[in-house]
Amino acid sequence: MENYELVKDISEGFHGVTRLMRHKETKHLVAVKYMPRGDKIKEYVEREIMNHRNLCHPHIIGFKEVVLTPTHIAIVLEYAPGGDLFDHICNRGRICEDEARYFFQQIISGVSYCHYKEICHRDLKLENILVDGIKLKICDFGHSKSYLLHSRPKSMIGTPKYIAPEVFSGKEYDGKLADVWSCGVILYVMLVGAFPFDDEENNHNFKKIMNRILAVQYKIPNYVHISQDCKDLISRIFVANPAKRITIKEIKSHPWFLKNLVKELKDEAQAVYYKKENSISYKQSTRDIRNIVNMAKTLPATYRPTPNNVKPLPATSNNVKPVPATSGPVLLDLGNLSLRCRRGRSH
Missing domain, CATH: 1.10.510.10 (Transferase(Phosphotransferase) domain 1)
Structure with missing residues (x-):
């Protein structure tokens, strides 16, 4: 991720952390979804990347690239500043x-x-x-x-x-x-x-x-x-x-x-x-992405967990919007009525 610099953490969820990053050259803001490397990288990760990569539409968040770090696989996405x-x-x-x-x-x-x-x-x-x-x-x-x-x-x-x-x-x-x-x-x-x-x-x-x-x-x-x-x-x-x-x-x-x-x-x-001729310009090939996902399933041989690095991407700012790791209900007051929903985890 040497091409990007951290702005702040956006959210922390069940599968990892999402961070707001800035491209060092273009200064464009992006959202980067980090997932820890290891045996938790399953088939759905490759499916998420490959499916999202094939979509290019003004009402779908843009997919940019996948990056492998020593400890994480990072999915670089378009940033939407207005929240959800x-x-x-x-x-x-x-x-x-x-x-x-x-x-x-x-x-x-x-x-x-x-x-x-x-x-x-x-x-x-x-x-x-x-x-x-x-x-x-x-x-x-x-x-x-x-x-x-x-x-x-x-x-x-x-x-x-x-x-x-x-x-x-x-x-x-x-x-x-x-x-x-x-x-x-x-x-x-x-x-x-x-x-x-x-x-x-x-x-x-x-x-x-x-x-x-x-x-x-x-x-x-x-x-x-x-x-x-x-x-x-x-x-x-x-x-x-x-x-x-x-x-x-x-x-x-x-x-x-x-x-x-x-x-x-x-x-x-x-x-x-x-239109079929409206082809998407891919930054990475299908083969490149599959190789990255396969490598992400294991930690590099030189990596050794320590008390300082065993936890994935601890928050570095006070702007983190935490997402509960459990599927318990959250009650939000909407004035004359309440919206009850399950945030965070899907089933």
């Missing part, structure tokens, strides 16, 4: 329908592109949507799968309150339609300020939440005033049978989605990202 959508909602409370629509249009634009590239995200949530001014960008492809490179999804993976009913089955499912469900949860939270399938008496009980998801048991509170078109779209997303659930293509032609759709999000403007 979770904090945005927590700080402001639920947002108006027009703003939620604009945000949702951007999210769907990014997800649509992922699906065009045959990649399903499988962990779409507020924390994985970053804010850059008024622009939203999807990040964290750690649970993603490519239909071109991998088998169809069948594992129960993701963040519990965003998981589609079919994911609980343990059988193969369509990851793209599961992503649609997660987008619906994000839309609902933006509008209501709470999760759609929380149990009113005990929303910390995962079994109760799962049962409510399976039964598609949700409601729009009376104090939330949204249009019939919006309610219709939500009802077509929250459908237990994925074969009957609205698709991304159908969402993009829904009247609520089309209202006030800005020029750059219309199909005509988006077409440039879907």
Whole structure:
């Protein structure tokens, strides 16, 4: 990482530390995700890198390069200074329908592109949507799968309150339609300020939440005033049978989605990202990246853990935003209602 200098630590999570770095020559800011080398570097790390590397879209965080250090593998990414959508909602409370629509249009634009590239995200949530001014960008492809490179999804993976009913089955499912469900949860939270399938008496009980998801048991509170078109779209997303659930293509032609759709999000403007000749200029080859990931699975022979270096990348500033290592619930006050969610770890 000799080309970069540390600015501050951004967050610390279950898999490692994310740091804000500055390129010494260009002075551009980047976010660098550090994961300790060793046997914890699994197949999903290579999958995350390879899938993210194949995406180039204004509503997806840009992938830059992978760097191997003596103790870590580092993924260099575009930096979004506005934090994540979770904090945005927590700080402001639920947002108006027009703003939620604009945000949702951007999210769907990014997800649509992922699906065009045959990649399903499988962990779409507020924390994985970053804010850059008024622009939203999807990040964290750690649970993603490519239909071109991998088998169809069948594992129960993701963040519990965003998981589609079919994911609980343990059988193969369509990851793209599961992503649609997660987008619906994000839309609902933006509008209501709470999760759609929380149990009113005990929303910390995962079994109760799962049962409510399976039964598609949700409601729009009376104090939330949204249009019939919006309610219709939500009802077509929250459908237990994925074969009957609205698709991304159908969402993009829904009247609520089309209202006030800005020029750059219309199909005509988006077409440039879907052209085959719009090839991505790769800084590293597939072979180079796989070699780096394979080397990261072991520590170099000269490395010897000591009391001073055994802990990966201790925080060096007071600006760290800690993420709980457990999956326990966090309660955030949003004024007239509360948003309860699980931060940090996915399952």
